[in-house]
Amino acid sequence: MKKDTIKSLGFGQFAGQQSIDRRTLLKVSASIAAGATAGLLLPSGHALAEEPKRGGKIRVATNDASPADQLDPARLNTFTDGLRTYFVYEKLTEIDANGKHVPQLATSWGSDKSASTWTFELRPGVTFHNGKKLTAADVVHTYKRILDKATASLGRSYITDVKAVRADGDSHVVFELEAPNAEFPIRTALRWMGIVFEGAADFPKDTIGTGPWKLQDFQPGIVASYKRNENYWRSGLPYIDEIESIGIGDEAARLNALISGEVDVIQAVNSKAVARINGTGTAKALVASGGPMATFSMRADTAPFTNNDIRTALKHAFDRKRFLDLAFDGVGVIGMDHPVPPSDPFFNKDLPMPKADPDMVKSLLAKAGAANTEFELHTSDANYGGSNAAVVLGELMKSNGAKVRVTRHPADSYWTAVYMQAAWSASSWTVRPTALAWIEAGWIKGAAYNEGFWSDPRVDQLVRQAKQELDETKRRKMVYDAQEIIAKDGSSIIPIFVPWIDGVNNRVQNLKAHPLLFCGAGQWAEVWLNA
Template structure:
């Protein structure tokens, strides 16, 4: 793919401690709709996607397709720019008290929701308190674990009082799972009629066919150049390629390098971007034989991760440990059995009093392209160690429902990454994390490490804490981390101004235009 831009480990590694520092400092620049000038152009962009969003409610969105739609409709207090640094969003600036226990946000004036109502501090208080409330079942609730209270001294000021300092909070607030909603709206209403403050507004949805957004003329930043964006559901990726080459679709993001290769022609270019997201075999340590650490370690030792990467993604990526955040990246060699060791796998099973074991694994079909190939390769490798992996292939929505409920023994998964490691794992591997039922594993040691990692601001000290977290997760085989890979953004020659991001965000649709 001659036009592809390759970003490998070296590039990610150069995003050093300076990146970590940028996550905790006050943001004061106006990111507007871009990192530079206002976009020019216009047009109606059609993006080919393989699945219909499974929800339009941002606090519960985990499916990639849903997140990509909703992040263009809703606003957050902070945002991430193209360098993954925290920049202003609905809050134009913020400051932290000297003791780190108070975080004050100053909101933009004149921001409105799609329905025309004003966004103010009351909406921010409502949103953050609702996310924290257990009955909401918000997927990012753990990101606010340090917050004791949310107060609004006036219409444009919000103060978060913290039980302990939280260096990860500004970055975590940039997730669409932390979207600021109108205090007048309900989940039921928003699932049919989203009402956000983002660069695009919801226009219409045809179930299993399309979701269409239109330019928000009242957006607080530069108005988007595009008049509309249609996310068109085309379940077969080869059909998306044909639609790109015929011009019926102008953009699509693939995760399968083979599909990306077939897409690139004279009129279609493909750009590869290294992703913070990671492929893993998630093990639910609360169920059956997987409750035994020796069984989990046997699975870890029976897998050649490079073979999974080569089989599923043509080797386009890197074997990874748990943490992919650039400034805190795990060493994949620092784990039991960094290379496949069937003898050691057999010994771990023997230590568990077993010679063979059977595990059910759920697999998503449609959310990302390499899932079934990964699952089948894992199945074949584990069989050689006396471990039977029974695969249950589910459509995307059914998979997400089972995953969120923790209703699985194992799950072949692609999870989103984060520039801050607490944002990646605090909600999974702490005993009170709201997604701990999904992880199925926690310990007092991890609880203490995560609490310390969240509270410490010194980059070197934080790196050491998260190294210990990574070591603990690997030595207990909480999950089996496999590899990171690339996203492949295919665009026709008429698409200008789009910037792919390492977290897979489509944030820069706001700077995109179509040329004739």
């Protein structure tokens, strides 16, 4: 497809000239690429209190660095991995700090009339850190790696409908899908989709991207350091010369490092610490609303959680508002055991909130022969709310007739040694850009993050149909139905959605809270230091 053809594809040409929003994303025109992305891709142009200053070093501390750290964007698995890859790599498209889907390495994109073939036009003049020019071949290599089962990319589950990806010259990339997918362009903004150069396969050696900083040193579990990319395609950026990322798994130690000035930014601040940080006079809490999700998933393939009566009993063994107040100081919104947050336009607002019901708990556990069973819940401080959140949940469940023992584990080994291995474990989810993306991530057969080891053919079918449905009203009904099945029969307790909360030294300027990830999702090109 030629360049002029892409530009000619206009809004609303599919599904009877429907209105377009961030969820449908049937087309982003070249005019948007040129004029509507200043907040992400170009110097922002908005008035700042002071003129940005060049230079300096930022130290950031994350909560789940470990010896398993790695820098392959296709294979990232932790908060630490995700943040670090944002410094080095860029994607075809991005989600900005306002939650808008915008161009990044692509300037425009469009599809055929069925939304089953998508073509992206690449930004000219972009080079990798090694001086190689960005071409369509690099994008093709990147996506073929993600799609290759041998890569074991957690991002693969979001693009399994891609049957072929090919270059159309140096500046156009064509994706052919198995079926129509109106949401495909937004999938290219997911964090696993960082573009690597053609042939890259050996990481961390091949940690070479097009992003604002170049990798300098990497010691898994200890440190990753970066220096400014002098040839970055965004003229004059980044402002910061160096970034050093370290891991501090202990929540209190991480907070003290910020307050003492040992580090400039900390990830994963407990809501109970917000007032303390804001009261220091030297730092502030950065809060982003959105859909980060605390889950307590039971393995539906492992006794005793193979029995849905037990799962249902535990879902009704606590008061969700009280849990939110005690574990998160009331900062967050209540969830209803499916993964779609209330802020999503496809959230099923008709479902009733599960309520604490001791009589139901007693009856269901007795029916399942588990009246005297003690259920073990595994957690660590790497989760939202720290281990304390699971302790609070366990105590509330005890008061409503379910015996629960909470086992705490070290943060640095939790995701590799406990998560998705123990029969019942806590976890913390970052944000997905659409309701369908949430459900596909962990609640369909073969999903990369199916931490509850549960699926239902009805949900699988609804997801398939919804991805192909260009009529928004019909698609919403399908997503509503999927949420109802997951809430009723699924194996995940999803009591709340929490905001991202980071701690930032006052000398760090223009770091914007981001709806998709801690620490501004690593979008730091316009961040500067007021020394």
